[in-house]
Amino acid sequence: MFEIKHTLCPSCSVGCGINVILDNEEIVGTFPYKRHPVNEGKNCLNGRLSAENVTDRHPFDLKALNDAVNKLKSGSNEKTTVIFSGNNSNEDLEAIKSLCESNGFNILAYADNLKGFDSVASYEDIENASNIFVIGNILYENPLVGRRIVRAKNNGAKIYVNDNLENTPTSNIADEFTSVSVKEFIENNNIDEESVIIFNKVDSFEDLNLIESTNSNLLPVYSKSNTKGALNLVEAMSKEDAIELLNNTEILLIFNDDTVNEIDFDFKSISQIVVFSPSENDTTEIADIVIPVKSWLEYDGSFTNCEGLTQKFSSLCESDYMSITDIIEKINEGLE
C-alpha cells in the first residue's frame, strides 16, 4: 500500500514539515509537504535524508535494561549525569527531567554554547525587518531560516553577516560581510531594538550576554529539532561547565544524542556510559550499554522550533521498540 504521511523534520530546530512515503508500511522516501507553513515543501538535504537515516537497530534486550538499572542502583546519584538533548520530544524530555529530579541525577543540557531566551524573533519578524545581523553560515546550515533572510533582502532589508568563511551562500547575500569575533561584530555595528540578530554559533557564553544587551530581536537557531523545548525545561550549560560536570561523572545516561561528536571530552574516562538511541552512531560505539528505542517516526510527540512554535507529530509506522517515556517508566519501576 502506497501512502504519503505528514511529519516534522528532526534534523534541526527550524521546524520544517516533511512528508514521508510508505510502501507496504515501510518508509521508502520523502515527499515535499507544500502545505506546511514553515517551509512550504522545501527541505534541505539533511531533512530529506532524515527518514533514510533511521538505521537498523539491534533487537531490544530486557537484560540490557536491567543491567542499566542495576548500574544506577549501585552508583552514586550525585555522580550520575543525564544528557538532556534537543533530539527528544517535549514529552520524552518531561519524563527525563522527572527521572533526574526524583533521583537527584545531574542534568547536562549543552546546546553549542547557546542558551534559551524568553522572547525570540519569529520568522515573520525576519521577513519584515530592515536590518538583519547574521552570525554563522545560516543559509547553509539552517536553510529554511536562511530563506527568510533571502526574503527579507528581497523586501529591502540590509543584511550584515559575520562568519569565519568567505564565499558561502550566507556571505554572498550580505550587504556587509565581516570575519571578526562575535564581540567585535556586535560592538562595531549599530544594532538597535528594531534589528534582528540571527545566530547559530557564538565564541563563548559571554557573547550571549552581549547579544542580549542590544535589546534587539534575537533568534538563536539550534542544531537540534527540540533544543528550544529542552531549554524551556532546563537551563543550558556553557562548554566549560559541561566539561566540569563530565569530569565529576561516573555514570552517564545519554538519551538519543551523539554527544561524543559535540563535546570535546575524553568520554572513555567515564566508567559507565548507557545510551538510549534510535540509531547507531559514534556515541553508541563507545557505550557500555546500548538500549535501542523508537525513532520519531514511531511515536507521537511534539517539538518546539527555534521561534517557539510547538508542533505535534504522529507515529507513522509500527515498531518493535519502546519509546523513551516507556523506558523511563521501566527504569523508575526498577529503581523503586
Next chain:
Amino acid sequence: MSYILAKSKDNAILEAGECGGAVTSIFKYLLDAGIVDGVLALHPEEDIYDGVPTFVTDSEDLISTAGSYHCAPTMVGDIITKYFSDKKIAVAVKPCDIRSIEELIKRHKIQRENIYTIGLNCGGTVSPMTGRKMIELFYDINPDDVVSEEIDKGQFIVELADGSEKGVKIHDLEKQGYGRRDNCQRCDVKIPRKANIACGNWGAEDGWTFIEINDEKGQELIDGAKSAGVLETKNPSKQSVEARSKVENIMIKMSKKVQESKFDDAEDMDAWKRCIGCYACRDICPICWCHENCELNKSYFKDELNIPPEPISFQGVRLSHMSFSCVDCGQCDDVCPMDIPISLIFDKLQKKYYNRTGYIAGVSDDIKPPLYSPDKIEL
C-alpha cells in the same frame, strides 16, 4: 479525436466532482471491472490546500479524491516510475504530469501499456501557502472557511460553505506576486492531448465534464464506463467546442507573453550565489531519473567545499543533460530552499531547442528527443 460531454450516473460522485464527476466515474469503472490494480489521484489531507497523492484500490474510497485542487502543485511522473512500475494503474494527470510521463516512457522508465491516463486541462496551480495568504489579503476571507476554489474566466474564485463566491482577477493577483506559480504563468500546454482523454470545464455545460478523446484507449474508457452504467454522455454543441478552443488559445497567448517578458531574467544568474548545493532540484525533477548514476555524483563534480557550486558545473551539467526535455512543471522551483527560479532557465532552453528543432518536451511525437535519436538533425 472527438469531443463529448459526460457526467456521472452516481449522485454522490456527481455532487463531489468538480464538473460532471466524469473522471471519478471512469476511475470507478476501471477499478470495479478489475482493469487496473489501483488509481493514483489526489485527496485533501488536512484541507483543500493540502492535496496529497493517494493510491486507491477500492472504488468506495474514490469519493474522497473527487474535485479539483488548484492549490496542489503535485507531480506524478517520478512517483509512477519509483513505486508503480510493476502495476496496472489509472492516473489523473495535468499537462505537466502527462508530459513527464511521456518523457519517462521514452526513457523506458514507464510502460505505456500499464497506465490509463485521465487528463485534466490546466489553467495553472497556486502554491498552497501562497493561496492561503492571498485569500487572506485580497479576499478578506479566512482561508479555512473556503470549501472549494476554481479558476474561471480569468479569475481565481473561492466558494464558502454558504455557497457564496468571491473572485479576484488572476492578473491583479499575479502583478503583486501572488496567483499561479511562475512556471504555470509561462506554461503553454493547457490541454493534455497525450493523455487518453482530456477533461475540463472549458466548453462544458454546468454539471457536465467536457472530454476530448485523444486515442483508442480513451474511446475504450468512455465506451466501457458507459456500458458499465456509470457514465452518461451527449454531444457538445459546435459553439461549446469553439468556445473551448478560443479560451485555450487565449491562455496560450497569455503564457507566450509571460515567456517573452521573463526569459531575459534567466541571464541574471545572481541567485545561484546562494545555492546550497542540496540537489533538491535535481532529485525532484521528473526528467532527471538517473540519480544513483548521475554525473553530478562523480568525484570530479562532487566538491563539498565548493558551496555555492559553480553554476556551470552544476546546473550546467543538468541543463546539457535534460533541458531539451524540461516540461516546465516547476517542481524544482517549488522545492528549492533558496527560492532560486530554476525552471526559468530550463524552460527557456527547452523553448530555444523547440525553436530550432520543433521538439516540444512530452508533446512531440518523436520516439526520442532529438539529441537521443539516431538521426540527429544539424542545428
